[in-house]
Amino acid sequence: MTKMGKLKLLGGIGAGAKIEPMWIKKDARSDTIIFSTQQFESDYKHWIKEQSTQFERHGLWCDDVRTW
Numbered sequence: 001m002t003k004m005g006k007l008k009l010l011g012g013i014g015a016g017a018k019i020e021p022m023w024i025k026k027d028a029r030s031d032t033i034i035f036s037t038q039q040f041e042s043d044y045k046h047w048i049k050e051q052s053t054q055f056e057r058h059g060l061w062c063d064d065v066r067t068w
Contacts, residue, residue, distance in 0.1 A: 015037050017035050018036045021033050
């Protein structure tokens with residue numbers, strides 16, 4: 001498959017995910033689920049808010065282990 005063909009396929013998956021979650025299977029088993037940003041933000045808005053609050057209070061969890 002050409003690079004353009006792959007991009008069109010990915011674009012089609014993304015467009016479909018805006019309507020409903022897209023299940024990607026590998027070796028006849030569920031491997032990946034792709035769904036829209038809007039659905040993610042709706043389903044996980046409380047978790048996102050908690051993570052943002054924690055970051056604002058404490059910074060990155062790995063600040064003390066980074067070498068740079």
